[in-house]
Amino acid sequence: MSKKLNKENIQELLKNISVQGKNGNVVENGVIKDIKTKSDIFGKKIEIDAVIDSPAVHIRKKLEDDIMEALSKDFGDVDTKINVKVVIPESEKEKPLKKIKNIIAVASGKGGVGKSTVTANLATTLAKMGFKVAILDTDVYGPSIPLMFGTQGERPRAKKVGDKTMIIPIEAHGVKNMSIGYFARPDQAVIWRGSMANSAINQMVFDTDWGELDFMLIDLPPGTGDIQLSVMQTLPVTGAVVVTTPQNVAIADVKKSVDMFKNPTINVPVLGIVENMSYFTPAECPENKYYIFGKDGGKYLAEDLGVAFLGEIPLVQSVREAGDFGRPAALQENTPTQKAFEQITKNVVEETIKRNKTLPPTEKIQITNQAGCSVK
Ligand SMILES: Nc1ncnc2c1ncn2[C@@H]1O[C@H](COP(=O)(O)OP(=O)(O)OP(=O)(O)O)[C@@H](O)[C@H]1O
Ligand SMILES: [Mg+2]
CATH class of the missing domain: 3.40.50.300 (P-loop containing nucleotide triphosphate hydrolases)
Incomplete structure (x- = not known):
């Protein structure tokens, strides 16, 4: 609860999260595309953009849940929005x-x-x-x-x-x-x-x-x-x-x-x-x-x-x-x-x-x- 709400601290937390089917953590393997934070008199806000390459609903859901859990531990009750986009890479064969x-x-x-x-x-x-x-x-x-x-x-x-x-x-x-x-x-x-x-x-x-x-x-x-x-x-x-x-x-x-x-x-x-x-x-x-x-x-x-x-x-x-x-x-x-x-x-x-x-x-x-x- 004591950590300062900023991009660097959020990144550190997200480094403990991985996505099924991809090596490494979501920060280093590029799943997390953007992190925005905002603190004002109305409260604290976090917005995270992520891209996964699988349309499977359970993979997306697990990523959202893991992010929420990690953030709530350190930042408590913060208004958090997670935007997960699915981009299926073009196979070499189809190029x-x-x-x-x-x-x-x-x-x-x-x-x-x-x-x-x-x-x-x-x-x-x-x-x-x-x-x-x-x-x-x-x-x-x-x-x-x-x-x-x-x-x-x-x-x-x-x-x-x-x-x-x-x-x-x-x-x-x-x-x-x-x-x-x-x-x-x-x-x-x-x-x-x-x-x-x-x-x-x-x-x-x-x-x-x-x-x-x-x-x-x-x-x-x-x-x-x-x-x-x-x-x-x-x-x-x-x-x-x-x-x-x-x-x-x-x-x-x-x-x-x-x-x-x-x-x-x-x-x-x-x-x-x-x-x-x-x-x-x-x-x-x-x-x-x-x-x-x-x-x-x-x-x-x-x-x-x-x-x-x-x-x-x-x-x-x-x-x-x-x-x-x-x-x-x-x-x-x-x-x-x-x-x-x-x-x-x-x-x-x-x-x-x-x-x-x-x-x-x-x-x-x-x-x-x-x-x-x-x-x-
Ligand atoms: N306008 C036309 N005048 C004379 N003969 C034609 C004409 N159109 C097609 N044919 C002849 O009719 C026969 C059947 O034509 P084609 O093989 O093009 O049909 P298709 O729909 O491809 O047949 P399939 O369903 O077996 O694939 C061929 O021998 C073709 O040369
Ligand atoms: Mg024919």
């Missing part, structure tokens, strides 16, 4: 992701609607516009990107970065890409349990030397399952581009995909809807449009969901052929397909800029189970 400005997932609840085609053509168009672009093919059960870029059969090389061995992504048409297809034979169905698929994605994300990127596009498998969740747990996804075809059966599935992104625990902004296979155009009379799957389904869906309509892509033989020949159709200058992809790409860029202006960066999601525990 390279900081060099990727925008991560865009290309998704759909439905299979075969053209996710991989849209991803490949968006990527080559972005690269043509001068952006640094990469594709991460997360369809570990049916990877399409090597075929669409004509790089199947290639084997990514490795290089040393510091003391770590990193994979050099495959590059084609100005786009870096990584796919499980480079590690499995094309005729080999990749039959994996969910956990193996997740660890393959994790490795492709963190063990690839992506370098600086303006856009990383993620080609997702169809549906709203484990892989989609695993991608959003591994990467802070900036936004999602959702692909549909105009017919009702596709629309219903695509709505589920949008609902997944909008779910409050996931919270990935939907940048907009792309309608693929909007109408059939025969090569010999490109002005004729046949709406074989119905008309404007994607546009109505976008209106209904309150998201942007990013554009439509006709059903043309050259899109399929270009995909199969490893040179995305958007690279064929002055064709209706190239123009359609150019417009869609501009809209995606615009929606991304809008999103980045209006919303904070997306956090990686942490899935919470029913007991309220965080599953990493």
Whole structure:
């Protein structure tokens, strides 16, 4: 009770306190950031700022209790305020992701609607516009990107970065890409349990030397399952581009995909809807449009969901052929397909800029189970 109330005396007392998981006492290991004291006619006041790197409530509570106990022994009844901030340090592993400005997932609840085609053509168009672009093919059960870029059969090389061995992504048409297809034979169905698929994605994300990127596009498998969740747990996804075809059966599935992104625990902004296979155009009379799957389904869906309509892509033989020949159709200058992809790409860029202006960066999601525990 006799000690003088000042910063030095408080520091001496706090040197007897430690925090679980950190070496040394809280003064010397930097947990205590600031100590303020005040004595006036209204009484004595202490304010302490502390920073811990664990979100565990019991660790914070113990620190507060230990500080209170230590102070009350020597200073008696003093008005004490303790501000504990939690700052989780960025892991070394995650640092390279900081060099990727925008991560865009290309998704759909439905299979075969053209996710991989849209991803490949968006990527080559972005690269043509001068952006640094990469594709991460997360369809570990049916990877399409090597075929669409004509790089199947290639084997990514490795290089040393510091003391770590990193994979050099495959590059084609100005786009870096990584796919499980480079590690499995094309005729080999990749039959994996969910956990193996997740660890393959994790490795492709963190063990690839992506370098600086303006856009990383993620080609997702169809549906709203484990892989989609695993991608959003591994990467802070900036936004999602959702692909549909105009017919009702596709629309219903695509709505589920949008609902997944909008779910409050996931919270990935939907940048907009792309309608693929909007109408059939025969090569010999490109002005004729046949709406074989119905008309404007994607546009109505976008209106209904309150998201942007990013554009439509006709059903043309050259899109399929270009995909199969490893040179995305958007690279064929002055064709209706190239123009359609150019417009869609501009809209995606615009929606991304809008999103980045209006919303904070997306956090990686942490899935919470029913007991309220965080599953990493
Ligand atoms: N606009 C189009 N015109 C003609 N063919 C197209 C068009 N879009 C996609 N295709 C063809 O349709 C097939 C399915 O497309 P794609 O593989 O891109 O779909 P996906 O949604 O990625 O499929 P999955 O769900 O299996 O991943 C491919 O053969 C592709 O070349
Ligand atoms: Mg695909």
